[in-house]
Amino acid sequence: MPEGRVIGIPRRRVDGRAKVTGQTRFADDLAFPRMAYCRLLRSPHPHARIVRIDTTRAAEHPGVLLVLTGDDFPIPYGILPVSQDEHALCRDKVRFVGDPVAAVVARDELAAIEAVDLIEVEYERLRTIADPIESLEHPEPRIHEYGDEGNIHKKVSLAFGDVEQALGEADQVFEDTFFYQGNTHLPIEQHAAVGLKDPDGKLVLYSSTQTPHYVHRALAKALEMPAAHIRVVATPNGGGFGGKSDPFNHEVVVAKAALLLDRPVKISLTREEVFYCHRGRHPVLMKFRTGVKKDGTITGVHLQTLLDGGAYGSYGVASTFYTGALQTVTYHIPAYHFQGCRAFTNKPPCGPKRGHGTPQSRFGQEVQLDKIADALSLDPADLRLRIVEHPDTLTANYLRVGTIGLAECINRVTVAANWKARFRKLPRGRGLGLACSSYLSGAGLPIYWNDMPHSGVQLKLDRSGGVTAFCGATEIGQGSDDVLVGCIAEILGIDPFDIRAVTGDTDLTPVDLGSYSSRVTLMMGNAAIQAAERARDILAQAVSRKLDVPAARLVFADRRVFDAEDPARGVSFQDAVCLAETAFGTLGTTGSYTPPKSAAKFKGGGVGPSPTYSYTAAIVEVDVDETTGWVTVPRVWIAHDIGRALNPTLVRGQVEGSVYMGLGEALMEEQAFRRLPARLSSALVHKFPSLLEYKSPTSLDMPEVFTELVENPDPAGPFGAKEVGQGPLLPIMPALANAVYDAVGVRIDEVPITPDKIVKALDAAREGKPARYGPASFPTVPWPEPLQVPPPWAGGDGHATNEPPRKSRRAARTADQPETVVRT
Amino acid sequence: MASQPGGRAQTHLACVVNGDPVDITCAGYKTLLEVLREDLGLTGTKHGCELGECGACAVLVDGEPVLSCLALAVECSGRAITTVEGLTRDGRLDPLQEAFADLGAAQCGYCTPGILLTARALLDRVERPTRDDIREALSGNLCRCTGYQQIFEAVESACGHAQPTLRRAQRGPEPVEGPRTSACGSREAPEGSEAEPSRRARAHGGGAPCAVNNAGRGDHA
Amino acid sequence: MMRLPEFRYCAARSIEEAAAVLAESPADTMLLAGGTDVLPNMKRRQQVPRTVVGLRGIPALGAQHNGNGLVLGAGVTLTHIVRDPNIRAHYPGLWQAAAQIATPHLRNMGTIGGNLCLDTRCTYYDQNYEWRKAIDFCLKKDGAVCWVATSSPRCLAVSSTDTAPALIALRARVRLVSANSVREVDVTDLYQNDGIQYSVRRADEILTEIALPPSDGWRSTYWKLRRRGSFDFPVLSVAGAVRLDPSGGVTDARIVLGAVASRPMEAREAASTLVGRPLSDEAIAEAAEQAFAVAKPMDNTDFTLHWRKRVSRAFVTYALRELRGDDMRDERVKTARQAMG
Ligand SMILES: Cc1cc2nc3c(=O)[nH]c(=O)nc-3n(C[C@H](O)[C@H](O)[C@H](O)COP(=O)(O)OP(=O)(O)OC[C@H]3O[C@@H](n4cnc5c(N)ncnc54)[C@H](O)[C@@H]3O)c2cc1C
Ligand code: SF4
Ligand code: FES
Ligand code: FES
Secondary structure, eight states: OOOOSSTTSOBOOTTHHHHHTTOOOOGGGOOOTTOEEEEEEEOSSSSEEEEEEEOHHHHHSTTEEEEEEGGGOOSOBOSSTTOOOBOSSOSSEEOSTTOEEEEEEESSHHHHHHHHTTOEEEEEEOOOOOSHHHHHHOOOSOSOSOSSBTTEEEEEEEEESOHHHHHHTSSEEEEEEEEEOOOOOOOSSOOEEEEEEOTTSOEEEEEOOSOHHHHHHHHHHHTTOOGGGEEEEEOOOSOOTTTTOSOOHHHHHHHHHHHHHTSOEEEEOOHHHHHHHOOOOOOEEEEEEEEEOTTSOEEEEEEEEEEEOOSSOTTHHHHHHHTTTSHHHHBOOSSEEEEEEEEOOSSOOOOOOTTTTHHHHHHHHHHHHHHHHHHTTOOHHHHHHHHBOOSSEEOTTOOEEOOOOHHHHHHHHHHHTTHHHHTTTSOTTEEEEEEEEEEESSOSSOSSOOOSOSEEEEEEEOTTSOEEEEEOOOOSSSOHHHHHHHHHHHHHTSOGGGEEEEESBTTTSOOBOOSOTTOHHHHHHHHHHHHHHHHHHHHHHHHHHHHTOOGGGEEEETTEEEETTEEEEEEEHHHHHHHHHHHHSSEEEEEEEOOOOOSOOSTTTTSSOOSOEEEEEEEEEEEEOTTTOOEEEEEEEEEEEOSSOSSHHHHHHHHHHHHHHHHHHHHTOOOOEEEOOTTTOOOEEESOOSTTTSOOOOTTTOOEEEEEEEOOOOTTSGGGOOOOSSGGGTTHHHHHHHHHHHHHSOEEOEESOOHHHHHHHHHHHHTTSOSEESOOOOOOOOOOOOEEOOOGGGTOOSSOTTOOOOOOHHHHHHSSOGGGSOOO | OOOOOTTOOEEEEEEEETTEEEEEEEETTOBHHHIIIIISOOTTSOOSOSSSSSOTTEEEETTEEEEGGGSBGGGGTTOEEEOGGGTSBTTBOOHHHHHHHHTTOOSSOSSHHHHHHHHHHHHHHOSSOOHHHHHHHTTTOOOSSSOSHHHHHHHHHHTTOOOOSSOOOBOOSOOOOSOOEETTEEOOOOTTSTTOHHHHHHHHTTOSOGGGTTTTOOOOO | OOOOOOOEEEEOSSHHHHHHHHHHOGGGEEEESSOTTHHHHHHTTSOOOSEEEEOTTOGGGGOEEEESEEEEETTOBHHHHHHOHHHHHHOHHHHHHHHTSSOHHHHHHOBHHHHHHOOOBOTTTSSOHHHHHHTTOBTTBBOSOOSSSTTOSSOOOBOOOSHHHHHHHTTOEEEEEETTEEEEEEGGGGBOSOSSSOBOOOTTOEEEEEEEOOOTTEEEEEEEEOSSSSSOOOSEEEEEEEEEOTTSBEEEEEEEEESSSSSOEEOHHHHHHHTTSBOOHHHHHHHHHHHHHHOOOOSSSSSOHHHHHHHHHHHHHHHHHHHHTOOOHHHHHHHHSSOOO
């Protein structure tokens, strides 16, 4: 690994100064002359038909400028082309408590708050569907008129090889059911947006969004405007974690209001409303049947998942596939059958949260492996080392994995935690648990089908010696601006602070699909490298002429361009730019990145492929009080296969932040709902939509974390880098569950692992019942006929053998409405 | 900024904000948070709940960290208020700000102003706080990004504790802002800062030419 | 952003002035001390006073006297209490209670008087206006039913003040002053078991000071159960105080449970079990069992009620063991995330 000058060195991030001086301008920090404020009226009913809305009194309230209702928003939108099921304001139906039905714009926010309460809405209540079991039992009334059937949004079934046969060949088959409760992102910044007309009369929307490009598309569609007349600026996000990745009602509403009023309109959501935006972790009930040989090798896995999707589609189809996508990239699984089902319920929509769809089944798989190791009297670390998937493999479900540093990760954490000496040997009440994981470095396919680049970077260089880098990527705290600038600085031999980053602005920057699926470092990084290399080549040509040194011998370093054989001979970087500008005219280069084509050709194979995967192993230590079930976590060891750490300070921050969020999910976070007694009320409300009662760990609750970075550059990544934003979260929940077992001998097959559950499991053990707390069974789901996809080693080519012919891509692209084409 | 529709009761506020005397009329229902952000344009102070449940809005009132979302503006008359904008003095960042920027203590940066001010008050009271002191003092500031560890390290570093695990960050050629002093007195420039010659020397000494520096580039178009 | 409703603000400069304003229209006037309870409640429209009387400018409320015992003005901040070495040494139960309230910032703002007058809490009630509208409100405010127990004629909201149980165990008294009356009551008599009428303080009265008797050999302690190391209100608390004779026998004892009813609950039987015996493991176990019977948590806080009830036994045990002199720092660090010692 060549030592970089910028890359690989812990560095102050380029936006560090802005952040510590309070100068970073978040969406709600923006203010414009004549700015008005918007507030949404949200449904108090979980499921009801809107009979009548009377806005007269609200419109007459002092200070009110505009009142909007569903009639003003006839066109639906949604993040996935297959789920265009949202309206900015509900039109004839509300689907959860918090669904917006009207909007008031007023001169000040208090007036808008007052006026919203003056809107009268008459509802006709409908039966409420509270969870997926009810969705399965009650196809009527339907929450949506689309979807696979009744209140089932999506069902999938994919068979890679003959799993029943594989299970038959096993020495032992383990069957376990798990439940993973939903939870939410909880960025400290509440969503905010400002809509306005620019002096040309075009629409501008500033928003705390992770995906300005998708918001841009949604606005164009919902407002029936040419996208070229809309500018979306993603302000730096005060945390996102996936929660700001959908186009949201409030964004569409303030955009429309600004157009109608011809004045800036701001909305700044309350914390309660952020809970209603949600798009967080799906609650998932799951069942694993895993066949193993005596030595622990897996013969086959059958996984069933049931997702509680909430009231809208959001990313749900993708989430469903994700619950079954990544099992195969960690451990070798010769035969695999995945069945997933997502139900609509009358609750805020679920979507992508850090780890999108994969933490739930990762929890199940890793806890089950711990049970398997226990039953086979194997050390769980040894068991995993035995079954780790091989590098450069095509898995049973046609995911092409590149470098795999998982074994190294396991070795590092077991050494750091002194595992061999302590596991199963600590005094009762103390325990260690191990778990592993893997995650995508960017989704291989875009959200809507197209062949264009996933990330684009433009560079402008001029005689000042300054470089400006333009990219649509969005800074959400992860450090994307720093990655962009760092890659370019490394190649041009200048300092990161010589470069200005202009990001997340659909007017100014080339498209980047957004800050989701851990795609930015890899995709934007590669695009940035390409743009920078092209710039370097242009400069090198000009300098080569001037110095009469072959271009290939020129070194770009320390703000100079010089002869590698005679470093004294050279020009300053600024002079190099002047020479090139003189020789070639105005300078600019571009770079773009498109992921490699996926090997998966079957329907549904679009979810899971990635240019490369990151790997993580973690050991959690717990202290469990047997009387109260109280769990304390004194220490966590974690090793992450990052490929290459571009800025180790930031990488470590992502790892520790993931551990933090993972511990929150493992121990206390819960997006829970409350139904009131049916004879008195039809309410189904979020139990505690507040920062006080939704429990996010404080500085006092955070254990010591020991982080190890495993660096083995991956050819697919920029300078070898892989993702780090999401993967390190995944092993925390199962490692904690496994540690609880080590400590007190009970299995908590459910997240969060709260003290009352531990006490119940301990009670059960005392009464001679299974020492376990968790779901009893998996319901009967009318699964579709599986798509049969023979694995590569069974002669498969990535196609399903029984798939009905699909519309060809070419036909799809020329169709009138490309949005209706399904690529998930 | 927010114009008042007719009839809203107004109140008068005279106080000192970041050393500047302030004398304004604002809506009577407003909290200090709203006045700072909306009437004074000091948007460095953030908010995540407006109910006292996150700490993002923390400012110093007469040197003590308080939540501006739960302080009536009218009750702040005569008091001295410090916001994140007031931490920077004479063009120099507070040592805490330097350390936070260097050591990854600000990820999204949204909780950062509240944490910086809270940490400032701690260091003003306790010269060399222990890790436990820091944990306790910051226990009213939720951070959703960092897991707090780099925040603890930054606070420790700002008052001269031992170096954190990773090499001290390089800070880039930001205009030199004079010798940096911390609450605990001056200290030497960190490794890798512009004051440290070795980095320059290393670069001059010719690292690998950039042409071979893109070993990891993918096979993209 | 959450915004306050409009109100009339009146800055009182003396107790008399505050009492006079309060007397004008007690039902729609509220006192504002630190504001850390009133202002969130106003933003959520749980409390919508027409007039707010600021107490901050009344010097008498911020005073503290150490004489025969300790007198704290109602306006003394929680931080002040936490930083006072005398309180820490002589009234550790009060110190531990104050030190575990909310967060450092809120303790800088919040007062002891406000803490004693803190509104009762309930997960059906401490919600935004819009949320409460979705459940058609409840008995405590604007509604007709108690959702915690739909047949209950009274509100079961939870007493969530941390200092009250500690002060009851220490037999503190408070002074209540109105425009035309002054009275003193034991802290224990300040409360009644009703989520709405949780205090006997009349709407026109101001709580001006809290008087603690001399610590005189009393040992005291406070244990608080909550999910996280800070922010969270108690979902169970145990305040204990004992006096021991030279041989270690208990001469007097008090055990008070917080956050299991609409008022702090004294476990008198449990306390009297201890009297005349040393704090042996058996005595502690018996007392814990009796206190357990007193704890009747409802399903309106964080955690399940069965589990909270169950933990009450363990927490009474911890509290009594600490009073015996056991080193309980491990348990403290685990449950409170801090040694509290
Ligand atoms: C996020 C959060 C967490 C919290 N956690 C805790 C906790 O863990 N434990 C806990 O006990 N509290 C907690 N609190 C509540 C509160 O911060 C404290 O109880 C604080 O002590 C209240 O004091 P204050 O001066 O701010 O009260 P205020 O809000 O000013 O007043 C509270 C009530 O008392 C009345 N009042 C105030 N002073 C007087 C007086 N002198 N005479 C008569 N009536 C008066 C007011 O009218 C009001 O009804 C929390 C609050 C928040 C926002
Ligand atoms: S206990 Fe019952 S009446 Fe009281 S606040 Fe809760 S739900 Fe309302
Ligand atoms: S905004 Fe959350 S505490 Fe003030
Ligand atoms: S850095 Fe994002 S919340 Fe703390």
